[in-house]
Amino acid sequence: MLIINKLLPQGAGLAPVLLKRAGVLALPFAARQHHEANLSDGEGAELGLRLPVGTTLRGGDVLVAEDGSLLRVEAAxxxxxxxxxxxxxxxxxxxxxxxxxxxxxxxxxxxxxxxxxxxxxxxxxxxxxxxxxxxxxxxxxxxxxxxxxxxxxxxxxxxxxxxHGHSHDHDHGHAGHVHGPGCNHGH
CATH class of the missing domain: 3.30.70.790 (UreE, C-terminal domain)
Incomplete structure (x- = not known):
């Protein structure tokens, strides 16, 4: 199993040629909410995602495996x-x-x-x-x-x-963070 332990948000700092060479890991939204998971790259390779707690993967992020290989995350x-x-x-x-x-x-x-x-x-x-x-x-x-x-x-x-000819001044503040189905935050 190839362990992935580093995230480069939106491929920050990578040369365009490296981004082109990166493999693609297409994941649905729910799978991109986990910082730790066992995944498949769609071609049979097993991947172990081991990122810091609270990490959310976004389309365009780049994952770096222990062997130095790169995977560009896409929203499936x-x-x-x-x-x-x-x-x-x-x-x-x-x-x-x-x-x-x-x-x-x-x-x-x-x-x-x-x-x-x-x-x-x-x-x-x-x-x-x-x-x-x-x-x-x-x-x-x-x-x-x-x-x-x-x-x-x-x-x-x-x-x-x-x-409609009038305006309103409201306080629309919202504190905290966003959750979704299966967020496992104890709600």
């Missing part, structure tokens, strides 16, 4: 839910949902008119009961840390309020 396509506001809702409803999901520690990717969420059947049922439009999709899932994304989502919501 996986089953997701694309969530949009229904005909009875507004974009502001979708932004409020993004905030609520963040408070529930659900990982997401937010775009101007939709959210991408893990393809969780219970989550899908909950969203359907709230009348959101859902579409299953298959795509790579590499959501940012919610705390880095939330200010952008809330700014878009405030812009929407201002288009």
């Amino acid at each position: 396509p996986e089953g997701l839910l694309q969530v949009r506001a229904s005909a009875k809702q507004s974009l502001a409803d979708l932004f409020r949902l993004a905030h609520q999901l963040g408070e529930m520690h659900v990982h997401m990717e937010a775009a101007a008119d939709h959210l991408l969420l893990p393809g969780d059947p219970e989550l899908a049922q909950w969203l359907e009961r709230q009348d959101f439009a859902l579409a299953p999709t298959e795509a790579p899932f590499d959501p940012p840390n919610l705390l880095s994304q939330l200010p952008e989502v809330m700014a878009q919501q405030h812009e929407q309020h201002e288009h």
Whole structure:
């Protein structure tokens, strides 16, 4: 088993020629949340991931094995839910949902008119009961840390309020870190 014990975020410091030569390790989002795991590279080689506690792998990160070999991490396509506001809702409803999901520690990717969420059947049922439009999709899932994304989502919501002739000043702080299904943080 080849042990991987070093991470270069986004390949920092590596020459482009080395990045081109690196192998590829495509992993779904849940697998990229583990700092310690036994994996396969898709070609039959066994890999032992042994990174510092709390490490999360992102697409574009480069792993360095004990033998000096390099593996570039990619987000593997996986089953997701694309969530949009229904005909009875507004974009502001979708932004409020993004905030609520963040408070529930659900990982997401937010775009101007939709959210991408893990393809969780219970989550899908909950969203359907709230009348959101859902579409299953298959795509790579590499959501940012919610705390880095939330200010952008809330700014878009405030812009929407201002288009209606008024603005609001709210405190939208959120302390802590983001969790997802199977995070094993004792919740």
